[in-house]
Amino acid sequence: DQQVKQNSPSLSVQEGRISILNCDYTNSMFDYFLWYKKYPAEGPTFLISISSIKDKNEDGRFTVFLNKSAKHLSLHIVPSQPGDSAVYFCAASPDKTGANNLFFGTGTRLTVIP
């Protein structure tokens, strides 16, 4: 059973515009959320995270929003650049269990068109 879901397998955006990647989760025990970016044949690269006590975290062009009541998070990339083209995974961790077991979504392939 997939506890973290990314319902859009792909997204195409024009360079300079905003990219919005969405993620939904089902387990209310998840308290810590992360976004990773992955290029082919490479490991995931950590982008940004958010704890459940916040609803927004910003780092440069990347902003993550968390709506805990809707069990939904999103990653905004502004402005989008061609180098952002990659697969983006959201991941969630049940903070309070004391074990750092990450549950990943299925990924969204972002293509930024020059």
Add this chain to the structure above:
Amino acid sequence: DTEVTQTPKHLVMGMTNKKSLKCEQHMGHRAMYWYKQKAKKPPELMFVYSYEKLSINESVPSRFSPECPNSSLLNLHLHALQPEDSALYLCASSLRGQGADTQYFGPGTRLTVL
């Protein structure tokens, strides 16, 4: 420095071979992880070592045997694998292995079992 290194980058082995995957980090992290990723799927957790002790084993077959000689090194010993074990094997590390702890991934080892 958030580097996790993995060797080899590629590995081809027969079903009767014994081989090992290696992972190393020098960030002072005390938790290390093995994940398996099949094509077009998210990474799936296999093992977690926390302070050099195995803390999570996600029902992985015994033909996969992890070893953590010290806090910087993590090995995955492979024996009598099946063709369906072919995948990208990812190593990750995090500071403590608890709660809101960001995992940093290596580039992975692409394993092919013939």
